[in-house]
Amino acid sequence: MGTVKRIKLGSQGLEVSAQGLGCMGMSAFYGPPKPESDMIALIHHAINSGVTFLDTSDIYGPFTNEILLSKALQGGVREKVELATKFGIKYEDGKRDIRGDPAYVRAACEASLKRLQVDCIDLYYQHRIDTRVPIEVTMGELKKLVQEGKVKYIGLSEASASTIRRAHAVQPITAVQLEWSLWSRDAEKEIIPTCRELGIGIVAYSPLGRGFLSSGPKIVETLSSGDFRMALPRFQLENLEQNKMIFERVNEMATRKGCTPSQLALAWVHHQGDDVCPIPGTTKIENFDQNIGALSLKLLPEEMAELESYASSDLVKGDRYMDGGPGTWKESDTPPLSSWTG
Template identity: 50%
Template structure:
């Protein structure tokens, strides 16, 4: 397994997003999820298996699950978790955000207990709280670093302006935001700002919430309790328009002798050395397929062709329902 740097933090070049292990995309099997985490650890023998979770995933269940999986294996993993959301949304409604300094400490203590660890490697604010100055929130996170409860800090779905303000309080190691072939809005201001400030970038949903894999062919393929049923990009005419674009991506993948998912991940990896995608899965088979993207080499001609077929803004529909769109890039 190759590694990359997020600021001064060394992690596996492709991380493992664990949210789906707690039921956001339909049912999940806990034993299979733990086996998947163990396989990720096995494949990163250098001790940099990059696991991503949050206290909101499964309302704490995801952190507890990871805690079980890494017991006796702490030195082999890099744990990233988040605070600031009371829960994740399955109905497309806005979620309460809390960036108050006293809450930062409280949330960290709870996450440490659930994970069964003494120090969180990378601690993100899950969403920026518009009612609390970012300087206050990051200041509280910086105190946790001084106390040894957190090694590095990050933000999620923050604007370029917020990144500049936060970086004046404490170095920001990573920004986690949605980025993929079908969500490229960060390319305008946010990625250049990360480059300027030396902030690593961690794309979540690098496979377009699974759409870029080519496995979803109709709306009914989504389980009744699947969060994606509320996503505008999976609804109505947007679905067919986006599916047509994925078909074009699939044709290039066939030519490159790889899966569409591997092509999408290879495209992200080729954008910059400071980018570390965290595709989510709860199955070993998909984990292995995702890691196969590291062997897909894209030439400049390949990248130009992909950009021509699916340029920025090509996919139809907002990436979130309206209430949730108001919570990003603050």
């Protein structure tokens, strides 16, 4: 095993590698699925390097990413990892639905256990919040799954501060997953302070700005037609010119520090605290190795401030998601428990 340090995620006892591996891009959303044997080799390489916190979801594929992970975890590998998956986003007849009703929560969990070929999910997230179902109702079913030993720890993804509070009152939340990077910092206002107050770990997805902070605007030339980043506002021509300046400044500083821009952007997330675990995704072993290098990069407070000045909110052009995209649920709350008739 590698020497990646371990951190405690949340207050319930979960311990993970200080950096995780986001597995989505291996199967979905970032162009066509990658060759299975290559991805299994990458997952094994990650585990051997000490990155044992693996992140997937039933919607990645849908379902194919969980199946890929099940194959990678055969032969005694399962015991070496902390496995996180998610439920709550469903596509039917080409339409997206968000589900948090108890029957769906249970059915989704059973289906994930089967696909992953495991007895228990280490960290089970509600991927998006169903605004029709009181969060207390969803959490009540998740609590039962914990009591039954099917899930060890519960997480929320893209939840508002008040939803997090209400959920945590029913069953302790171990981690909140949110987009956090140099150019996505809106969670710092309310959500991150709420997590810290309640002792909830923070899992930062897209810590490299969906690849933009690694390669800059030229990434757009390499995206395949099925890559959903092609539709994201920040990757549109009218915003790229402005966002390019952010990348160029990060790149200049990386050159001064003798590292890559992605290592610098990742190190910035690592420096947010020991309760934060970024989960950069990749499909290439060389990029994975580069990401690991971020763990040993030290940034001084003035360097952190300098980096932040490059990507202040007024300098980032374009929203995180297109209208109606997953991020648009972020600040909405679920109805009060008293309104639920089941």
